[in-house]
Amino acid sequence: MKKSDVPQDTSHLKAGNHKELCYAVDDKGEYTTAQSTGWKPKAIALDNAIEEINNRISKAKTRVLNKETSPIEYYMELHKMDVGILASYVGLFKWQVKRHFKLKRFNKLSKKTLEKYANVFEISMNQLKDIDYGN
Amino acid sequence: MEINFTHHQTAHCENGVVSNLMKYNGFDVSEPMVFGIGSGLMFCYIPFLKVNHAPAISYRTMPGQIFKRFAKRVGIKIKKEKFKKPQDAEAVLDENLEKNNPVGLQVGVYNLVYFPDEYRFHFNAHNLIVYGKQDGNYLISDPVMETVTTLTSKELEKVRFAKGAFAPNGHMYYPVGFPKELNIKEAIIKGIKNTCRDMLAPMPIIGVKGIRYTAKLIRKWPKKKGIKVANHYLGQIVRMQEEIGTGGGGFRYIYAAFLQESSKILNNNKLAELSKEMTVIGDLWRDFALDASRIYKSRSAKDDAYNHAASQLEAIADKEETFFKELKKAI
Incomplete structure (x- = not known):
């Protein structure tokens, strides 16, 4: 060049x-x-990647509102994470995190575990339980 | 306290940290020299690892390798430390700053507040230098940034203890012992030999063979994964190739600059010729990125376009194979 x-x-x-x-x-x-x-080709690639992430976030949001998944999945997408990254931040196994996506499990989670997630996402317990909290 | 440290912007973070630390210690070593001697150039398709839900490709060696090899080859000693507790990591960092010793740190990019939001992904192999502490804030020289910046100790702790693949665990490193004169000539030869070996490795996912393997995958993607995913994957290849901190086309130019500088040091005209050839190869990587970007921009690309992009990569692989065979003979 x-x-x-x-x-x-x-x-x-x-x-x-x-x-x-x-x-x-x-x-x-x-x-x-x-x-x-x-450089334009890079800018387009980055724009597409960001759009892809935003799609994932809005899909996760819809699923949370439809009670198909727990808010944890939404916040995971919001923080550009995947299950592996989130698991290492909260200090759990991947299969445990995946299990916490299930609403039934999520509703039974101990305060301690919920706090771990809230700390990683830097949100309050209320926000963790309700993604629309405060809006 | 502030150490009298001069910041130089570089194209890539690890080269930059090493080059800047060397300059601070009175050895004028350029970024391309660090990259070439540390055998930074590489191509590797990383199986099993997904980044941003797409395959990971690396255009350089494993994080930390460049400094490790560079140090060994020119004869300097480096000290590396990792920490379990953030408090310990901060205490040892402060100790070093008090002793007027700027240090390199491995950090995660996601919480690096001075990066533009769009560039903040969970990538943990970024490098920067801390050269002082003022009013509780750390003075930061991030080699890919134009100027120096600062981070609060909370912000620094977050990036030093980022989690996920390549988690830094507070990784800190700095040179501790220097020879009277750097062993540059021999180091260059060792560095070049190592790169030739890597690029011509008889392994399916590494070097020239890795480029061909990736080309093969690109041909399959539209049918196997659908256009949408294929476009996402292709975009990821370009991003890994050209983004800050990675830079595949960019790495080819840095390598060409290294060969040019080396040809003068070693008095070897063949290396100057090969430098020109490497520039041509770098241009081909850029052409590939440009054409690939047209595919993922239009979003409705036909299989043909993917085949074309794959052929481009295969042509690059052929060129690089010839190139590294010649380079091996030239030294």
Whole structure:
């Protein structure tokens, strides 16, 4: 890539006034560095990934409101986590976390376990029990 | 306390931490040098691991390897510590800062507040330098950022004790012993040999073979997973290739810069030629990203488009195979 070709496209980087460093070749063929505000193919990939996450969040929300899953699944998606990541944050096994998605189990959870989840998601117990709490 | 530390922005975090720590200690080592000597260049399709619900591909070696190999090859000693308790991690960090010793930390990105929200994923192999503490805030030099920044001790604790794959566990590292002169020439040769070995490894998911394996998967995705998932996966490949902290096309350019610098140090013209060739390969990776982005942008791509993208990868694999065979002969 030539230094003059270092992309300066609009991206989430640009919006936050960030620039990343790229290596490129100058007119004499020597390697040098240049800052870039972003590159379109990357921006699209990131946008798609964010959209995918938002879809997962809204799906989880609907499922919670339809009483098909516990609020834990919704908050997990909201924090861009998967079961494995959430399990390691609360210090449980994956199968335990999955079990807590079941409303029946969730309603029987001890205060201690609920607190673990609330702490990880940085929310109150009320918010953990009711995703619409306070809204 | 504040250590007299100069921040230099770099393209990749681990190279950047090493290069900046070396410069602080009076050794002018560029980012590409660290990357090349530490044999950072790699391709690996990681089975069983999903990131953001899509397959994980790494364009560089395992986190921590670059520094480890670099240190061993140029003859410096590094000290590494991991912690069970956050309190201990903070105490040892403070001790080092009091002794005027800037340290490197491995951190998770998700809670890194100065990153743009859109870039905050559960990725735990980011690196930064702490070079002081002022009014309870830590002074942070994150090599991928333009300037220095600060984090509260609570914020720093969160990122040092992020959980999930590659959990840092407070991982802290810094150089402790330096030789009179760095063993650069020999280190370059060792670094290059190691990279050639990795890229030409007779393993199905690593190096040139890994690129071909990924191409094969791309051909299968639209039928096996449906267009929507296939697009998501393809987008993930590009993100892993070009995002901050990873950078596959970008890594090829850094490697080309390393070969150019090495050709002067070793007085080896062949390396300068190969540097140009690596730049061409980097451009091909970019073309691949550009074409792939057209597929996942339109969302209605035909199988043909996936086959085309796969063929592009296969062409890159062929080029890289020839390249690393020649590079092996050149040193």
